[in-house]
Amino acid sequence: MNCPIKRWTRRKEARPEEILLAALSLFVEKGYSATKIEDIARVAGVTRGTPYLYFANKEEIFKAVIRELLLPKLPLGGEIVDEWQGSARDLLCQLFTTWWEVMGETQLSALPKLMIGEAGNFPDVLQLYHDEFIVPGNELIRRALAYGVARHEFVVQDMEYALHILSAPIVMAMLWQHSLCRCSPEPLESRRYIAASLDILLNGLLLRKG
Template sequence: MNLCPKRWSRRKEARPHEILEAALELFAEKGYAATRIDEIAKRAGVTRGTPYLYFAGKEEIFKALISELLLPALDEAEALFNGFSGSASERLRCVVHVWWQSMGETRLSALPKLMVAEAGNFPEVAQLYNEQFVARGEAIFRQVIEAGIASGEFRAIDVEYALHVLCAPVVMAMLSRYMPCGHAQLDPVRYLDTLLDLMLHGLYPHPDSTRSEVSDHA
């Protein structure tokens, strides 16, 4: 059993993170309730009792997924957005793609799925998620839209509503990774490009069709 005698000598401070990664994978696959602490421990390479050395219980692991994995990723994404300048449409494109690269296509996309499923059962976790993640994410999109309207690049639509229309496909793309349904066969990047194209130009034929950009991607 103890094949490697020093197998945890250097790992001490890494343990909580390993446990969280294991938990995230399993919660993504099976949901919160169907994931056993044993499985998390085993996938993290530890035994049943170890998670309790670092987390008070299953719910605390859930909460830590938000604060220890998701929020830091949002911090990084925000830094990328902030370092980007350009037209409103260029910033919108940037925000959508950076969002996807830094969160959507990573294991973190499991968290929106988890929150859809468990928000009602864990109000405390839901509050953390909403205040620290959703609100900040929406603020990013809101800024871009508002700036576009202010500069006259965008129409003066209702920002709050447009914002959610814009976010919904991004979130759905994250959720779809865990469902064997229609979305699943689509290429997410092309999907997001279509989103941007439609959001910017609409379905109606353009008076000037030079703005269409989705065809670049094939």
């Protein structure tokens, strides 16, 4: 208002993030390859050349989207596990719910799709995602499982693979939302889906006779 100069300064600092947000929303909509730099620029409110002032090339924008928009979400999961006091069952439930709220319900949910679909041609991007997101994310789940085992709540036969199996339903839901859901009339009800996932993963299909 009374300080237009400052607002300009703020804009300058905000440029890179504006570009990344524009990039993410276009990657979500059309995929990485099909997104033109010019589109990103237009959505970000700048012109063709400006993204190159902040990022060396298109691939660096891809990496920056991961680094700046996705990775900052990881500590949330860390805090939950670090400070948990209750049952392991509830911890898993809380982790999944937070995961969904922070990633599944936002545009970030498109990133797994992008990694699977296009990052194969950009090994550096895939490596970044793997090293900085998948590995630490798996570590969170590992700790939650270990917590449950230590409390004699959980039985885990094969810890290494359990990680992938547990995360599979959530990841699949994110993938689904950005691909095959276009073919199905009814959308995925995410709360119900998470509940069903936890039920099967925790209790299994077999009738418990007891």
